[in-house]
Amino acid sequence: MRTVSIRVERLSKKWKNFSIPDVSLRVANDEYFVIVGPTGAGKTLLLELIAGFHKPDSGKIWINDVDVTAFPPERRGIGFVPQEYMLFPHMTVAENVEFGLKMHNIQQSERKKNVKEVLEFMELSSIRDRLPMTLSGGEEQKTALARALIIKPKILLLDEPLSALDVNTQKKMQNELKKLHEELKITTVHVTHNQVEALILADRLAVIKDGTIIQTGSPEQVFHKPKDDFVARFVGFENLFEGKILENHGGVARIDIGGVTVEAVTEKVENCVVGVRPDDIIVSKRSFRSSIRNTLKGKLIDFVDMGSLVSLTVNVDTASFVALITKRSFLEMKLKKGSGVYLSFKASAVHVI
């Protein structure tokens, strides 16, 4: 077991409309820990309690074995990236990054050297003199990360770091975050409402609802064995398989999931967990080849009428898939138990963990 970096013990806080009744959690050293939950679950409040922006009503917080419960934020050794990044609009990229060093009374020559290094590391040197209002979302995020990291924080706290970005940039920055964590090995707490983000980035994650942590564990544990209905519905991944990567050609991998081979977009080359959301699967009676990369033939084992949607259980070899289709297409296809069906989904809809 790695050493504990953040320990939260029976924390409670009421603030505005949010309330955290009683939260305990541990984040191991170097761990990428994701707190995931729907809007209004108290994720940000929990993060800001760890950061020290609120005083808890009761409970204690340790960072690297120091009780910081009574410490103001500036003495906790945290790096903090809030929602929308909150760059200082009146300072350039370089000045934003330099700010923390100034606040720590670092000498100017030392500051210049550090800033240059961090800007180069984050590939921000070319935009060092730009003002935040002229930056793209990705550049803003990198600047915010650089600004937080330059003071060499003990822990990094990220509040919805990807939600302000467009989808393409989101994917790119997801990888950046992962790479950054692998290189710097800094204990990270990342708050998000996005399950996919949690799945891809987390070493471990906590699902939170109404200020209470419902389940903590590795993504595999949480997505495979959701503790209750809420977690199951919230994570929304009923199709999870142990996968073995057969080959990887320039980021498109062929993965064996128990006798069935699927194609996925990933850089991975070893064993993995593969997830497909039930609503990303198209169900048809005839095979149709198109830009869709994965078409699997299976047998309808069971279905559940959920009103306007029907949830199908389809066996493909030994793998069992769940797919969601509309009631209308269910009736149009005249499906019944035992029908042969084709499942199709894009390679990009296959999430590799």
Place this chain on the structure above:
Amino acid sequence: MKEGWLRERSPFIIASAIFGFLMLVFILLPIINTVALSVDKLGSALMSFEARDAIFMSFYAAFLATLFTFIFGVPLAYTLARYDFPGKSIIDASIDLPILIPHDAAGIALLLLFGPRTMIGTGFSSIGINFVDTLFGIVLAMAFVSSPFMIRSAEDAFKAINPDVEKVARSLGASNFKAFLHVTFPLAFRGILTGCLLTWARSISEFGAVIILASVPRTAPVYLYDVFGNQGLGAAVAITALLIITAVVIFVIIKLVTAKPLKPVY
């Protein structure tokens, strides 16, 4: 739609245009008329020692009043913008009271508190500060009536800044005060500067409260009142024009400050 709104000749539009035009004339005509009547006398009015002293006194006292409201008003504005506490709505409402109270009544209220033979007045008197017929009295009256402008401008400026920006500063090692100094204040600077100019301008134009507390040394509006009372309308025209022109110049400066970003912010 903006374009061609006059072409749509509905009676309502035409009536609006006429009424609006009359309103504009009502505001501008007295000002233009006064300045026009006094063009040839402006120079001699400026030459008069008394007029110059009075205008200088107004500027100087208004500057001190602005400084006073800046020192005490900006922290109040910040508190109101950032924190919730019991009784906040009452405090919030009371800030505007100086605008609503008739200004001579405000002067009398101040006199009842700071005048001679009052507890506070005697206290200040013992350290050499008297408020009746002194610069201190003028500053006190000006600060009282114009404080809402400073507080509201600063409060709006602070409210426009996302508190998360301060949180980041704190996480980077800034104390409360340093975060305010390096982040919040620079971002609110334009709003606060506007507040200072408005407070200064409002202080210069104050008459009612000032004359109750201090009829001497004479500020410009008090001097004008004296000239009008002792020498009549004709003698008052030039100094009136001078005050109007001063106000217009300050107004233009305020417009420039508020309209043109000093730095691209947000």
